[in-house]
Amino acid sequence: MNTYQKNYKVQKRIVTRKNGEKVLLRSMETSDKSKLAEFLSKLSDKTRYFYQLDDYGDKSAEHLCSSLSNPEKKHFIIENNAKDIIALVKFSLDLPEKDRVRFAAYGIELKPGETSRCGTCVADAYQSSGIGSITLEQVINSSIELNQSIVMLSGGTVTENKKAVNTVQKFSFEIVGKYIDSYAQERLDMLYIIKE
Numbered sequence: 001m002n003t004y005q006k007n008y009k010v011q012k013r014i015v016t017r018k019n020g021e022k023v024l025l026r027s028m029e030t031s032d033k034s035k036l037a038e039f040l041s042k043l044s045d046k047t048r049y050f051y052q053l054d055d056y057g058d059k060s061a062e063h064l065c066s067s068l069s070n071p072e073k074k075h076f077i078i079e080n081n082a083k084d085i086i087a088l089v090k091f092s093l094d095l096p097e098k099d100r101v102r103f104a105a106y107g108i109e110l111k112p113g114e115t116s117r118c119g120t121c122v123a124d125a126y127q128s129s130g131i132g133s134i135t136l137e138q139v140i141n142s143s144i145e146l147n148q149s150i151v152m153l154s155g156g157t158v159t160e161n162k163k164a165v166n167t168v169q170k171f172s173f174e175i176v177g178k179y180i181d182s183y184a185q186e187r188l189d190m191l192y193i194i195k196e
């Protein structure tokens with residue numbers, strides 16, 4: 001990891017929802033812990049079904065914030081005017097061995113240092129208003145800036161999660177395989193190729 005990659009943060013900027021509301025996209029900070037816990041605790045059962053975590057409160061918020069000390073973690077959030085978090089984007093430059101092995105079984109060799117990973121969760125009241133698309137655009141642009149070759153949808157997406165599948169396919173992510181996760185759900189693995 002070079003110094004540029006190490007120090008990189010997504011640029012703070014105002015983005016616009018489909019209804020015209022302006023919201024702020026910025027890097028996650030360790031001081032976001034309590035706001036993250038609140039965001040997670042309010043997610044509906046349906047959203048939790050598609051965005052599986054072992055905990056939807058302090059524990060996950062603590063884990064996310066403490067992970068920021070790792071320069072490979074570039075997580076970012078979107079917040080509304082009231083400064084409530086309305087979207088969480090886990091964005092990482094590391095490549096877990098289990099992912100590398102799963103993709104190798106599809107015949108795809110993912111290389112550490114060249115593969116970024118992302119996973120988005122939008123608050124229920126803000127879904128289908130353009131936020132997920134804005135975050136994916138940011139992930140792709142940041143991955144290009146960070147000289148990555150491939151963007152992986154971290155852990156893939158539950159096959160029946162049409163909204164997520166439509167969102168990533170809109171950005172030309174390709175389905176490269178499927179597997180059954182630890183919650184017995186079928187998931188699609190999807191990749192966006194920046195350069196071969």
Ligand SMILES: CC(C)(COP(=O)(O)OP(=O)(O)OC[C@H]1O[C@@H](n2cnc3c(N)ncnc32)[C@H](O)[C@@H]1OP(=O)(O)O)[C@@H](O)C(=O)NCCC(=O)NCCS
Pocket residue numbers: 047050051119120121122123126127128129130131132133134153156157158161162163164166167170
């Ligand atoms: C999946 C998710 C990230 C998508 O973000 P979003 O802000 O809701 O999506 P957007 O408004 O940007 O819409 C993106 C595309 O999804 C599709 N879409 C939007 N709403 C949809 C719906 N209700 N049903 C089917 N497709 C839908 C459209 O193709 C849309 O693009 P378009 O508006 O240009 O036609 C978000 O809904 C979410 O966080 N869901 C719960 C958790 C989750 O599933 N996370 C992803 C795990 S992989």
